[in-house]
Amino acid sequence: MIVVEKIAALRQQLTVLRDERSHENQPAAVGLVPTMGYLHEGHASLMRKAKEQSDIVVLSIFVNPIQFGPNEDLDKYPRDAERDLALAEKLGVDVVFLPSVSEMYPQPTKTKVKVEEVTTRLCGASRPGHFDGVTTVVTKLFNIIQPQKAFFGMKDAQQVAVIQQMVLDLNMPVDIVPCPIVREEDGLAMSSRNVYLSAENRQAALVLSQSLFAVDEWVQSGEMKTVGQLRDRIVEQIAGVPTAEIDYVDILTFPGLTEMASDEQLRNWKGKAIIALAVKFGATRLIDNRIL
Amino acid sequence: MIVVEKIAALRQQLTVLRDERSHENQPAAVGLVPTMGYLHEGHASLMRKAKEQSDIVVLSIFVNPIQFGPNEDLDKYPRDAERDLALAEKLGVDVVFLPSVSEMYPQPTKTKVKVEEVTTRLCGASRPGHFDGVTTVVTKLFNIIQPQKAFFGMKDAQQVAVIQQMVLDLNMPVDIVPCPIVREEDGLAMSSRNVYLSAENRQAALVLSQSLFAVDEWVQSGEMKTVGQLRDRIVEQIAGVPTAEIDYVDILTFPGLTEMASDEQLRNWKGKAIIALAVKFGATRLIDNRIL
Structure with missing residues (x-):
């Protein structure tokens, strides 16, 4: 498993892997699992699905500051990179992309991807600006990694709907694969x-x-x-x-x-x-x- | 020269051309010249530059409704597809993408790409929403065509600045190549x-x-x-x-x-x-x- 922190290094590694794993004129399919880390069984189910459906599995771990509101839990969002990497390795992830905030935002972004209507209700109403942050970072990850498929959990159902709308409207060359909610034995949705x-x-x-x-x-x-x-x-x-x-x-x-x-x-x-x-x-x- | 109106057909043609024109593990470089048609010498200079720097030249012709304000000249914007195609053919363009409005916007887009600050002055102040329309359609074209380079005229200098900002902020895998203003003999900038x-x-x-x-x-x-x-x-x-x-x-x-x-x-x-x-x-x- 390769762990990279820099965008340029990631692109280089992916070029090599794509070359190695393409077969008979069929380009290698990259599957992306974008996460904020502190992985649980829900994320594991995404990685397993990605493994089934892709030649190269990329896991990104990035706590994206621009999707947190000023009074939200950015600073105390739980992190455990070591445990996350062990789980990714065990599940056969090929590349983990673990960028710093300054690697993703070397300057404050002047550009945002904004989805309307689908973002106005539910968490969009309670967390103004949240989905602009999500769609912007997901666009960045798509542009950096250029995956054929991206895997998202249905626990964030509105996120899935918003990202599907964005992909449709902007003709992004990515298939969004929504995956079922994973629950604890007593029913609590994993988070x-x-x-x-x-x-x-x-x-x-x-x-x-x-x-x-x-x-x-x-x-x-x-x-x-x-x-x-x-x-x-x-x-x-x-x-x-x-x-x-x-x-x-x-x-x-x-x-x-x-x-x-x-x-x-x-x-x-x-x-x-x-x-x-x-x-x-x-x-x-x-x-x-x-x-x- | 191939002329296509549909996104799916364009993607298919580009896959074939990319395969044909890649050499020794070096993928073929696609150069995009995005225009609204009614081509003049300014556009011709972009196509020539694209030809020099790319293995495959794609010209897009699309009068993008969402970058026109309600009182602007969308309906009477000049069009002459036949003459445009003749010029493109003469200049060695490989593929012309000539989509209808309903092909580009099968439903009204709920997603916009918005660049702040760089868009507030000059034409951004006179034409509210104009640059959101430009950055949104350019993002769509980039996602559809996946060019390595895109060629823009410096007559629309703010457009160049806005698109460069967008590409930087969103990590789009495209080089923006700004090209000098082309003028009539008496000095009038071509438009x-x-x-x-x-x-x-x-x-x-x-x-x-x-x-x-x-x-x-x-x-x-x-x-x-x-x-x-x-x-x-x-x-x-x-x-x-x-x-x-x-x-x-x-x-x-x-x-x-x-x-x-x-x-x-x-x-x-x-x-x-x-x-x-x-x-x-x-x-x-x-x-x-x-x-x-």
Whole structure:
């Protein structure tokens, strides 16, 4: 496994690897797994999928400052490069790109990639500027690495929708491969931020996945017939947990992320929809979602 | 010469050409000349330069609606595909990409590439949103064609500065090659918009290049010592032409396009500077510039 910190070195290594691994006029396919590190089983599932679908797997680890708001957790975002590299090695990653902030932003960027509409609701509303930071850094990584495929976890479902919109609108030559949410045994969606949780909040946070798991039952029982009723039911369940502070509970179309009428009948809905939750437990904000 | 209208067909053709023209493990270099058509000698100089520096020359012709403001000349922008194709063929262009608006924007784009600061002055101030349209369509063309080099005329000096900023900030794997302004024999900078000019305004418009040509003389004579004096002198000369309506006359750093103090001594200035003009003659807005 090669570990590089510099963009120029990475490009050089990739040129060599592409040459070595292309076969019979078929260029080698590069699969990128972009992460902020502090890897868990969710990331591992992305790396495994990338390994299956690519000739060369690149893992990037970069805590991207421009996607954090001024009052967010940039400075204390958890980091453990050594453990991350060991996991990447074990999973057969070919190249780890581990740039410094000054390598990625040698000067403050004057250029941003901005996606509208898909970014206005959910985390886009709670974290202004967040998705501009995400789309800008992902564009940079795509331009540096030039992958054929990029693998993203559906835990950040809005991120997947935003990046797919960007790729479509800008004709980026990359396939976005969304991968299912990976959960702890008790249902909690895996997240690097779970380490922030106190034992009590770790337990309380189960209400997120539990409310999402219960959706089918509620709908099938006939109690929750409309979008509005279902939303109210989830809010009620989460609000029943004393330490839970709801940021949003939303039911939207997917991947367009447009509003659904409150009186929309759930059984009549033909397209895909998403139930998306963001809830704070103490200082820790967790997200979870389910696609209907 | 291959002429294609569809993105998928273009990508396919380029894959074939790249295979044919790569030599000894050296991938074929693609040179892109992005234009809005109605080609003149200025464009021809870009195609010649691209031919010298690339294995495959791609000319794109696309009048990009999203870089025109609501009251601008999108509908009447001059077009002559037949003549353009004849010129491209004569100059040895390999592929002409001639997409429709619906091919480039099958749905209204929700994604824009936005460059700040460099876009605030000059044409960025007069034409709000113009450069967002330019950087967005150039990003799309880069992603579709994946050129190693792209050739731009210095008549649109701010466009060159903005695109270089974008390429730098987003790590785009493209070399931007700025090419000198090409002028008519009497000095008028070549522009597709020159066809709009009445005979009288065609004559009046010579004041632009004449004032720029006179700069050295004015500075050397010692009359114009400061940025402010030089600007005043140019304004005075242009304002002396009855049909000329000044949009801007600005002296800025280049390529950063930041303000220079009015009392800045021209002889002490170490970096590059640009004198940039935008002047309307009747309904036709012309630009010209000179790098100091």
